Amino acid sequence: MFNKYFPVLLTGIAITGVVANIYKLPVCFYLWSVSNISWAALNFASYRKHKEHRSLWQGILFSIYFCLAVWGLLSW
Numbered sequence: 001m002f003n004k005y006f007p008v009l010l011t012g013i014a015i016t017g018v019v020a021n022i023y024k025l026p027v028c029f030y031l032w033s034v035s036n037i038s039w040a041a042l043n044f045a046s047y048r049k050h051k052e053h054r055s056l057w058q059g060i061l062f063s064i065y066f067c068l069a070v071w072g073l074l075s076w
Contacts, residue, residue: 007042010035029073036066 017031043059046052 010038026073026076029069032069033066036062036069040066
């Protein structure tokens with residue numbers, strides 16, 4: 001379904017968000033929002049296909065991270 005390099009791209013976006021946060025740049029929250037919602041979608045799709053509960057819980061975790069990134073942006 002997804003390109004095999006998609007997880008690498010998402011990891012790069014998330015790490016770039018951490019570096020942006022170190023430099024106190026609010027763009028970090030946008031980067032995290034993109035990476036977190038993408039990871040959540042990827043995990044939920046994996047759960048639907050393989051029925052692995054690990055993927056379900058990880059999808060829930062990244063959904064919560066997405067909400068926290070939005071909250072952080074609004075609170076900045």
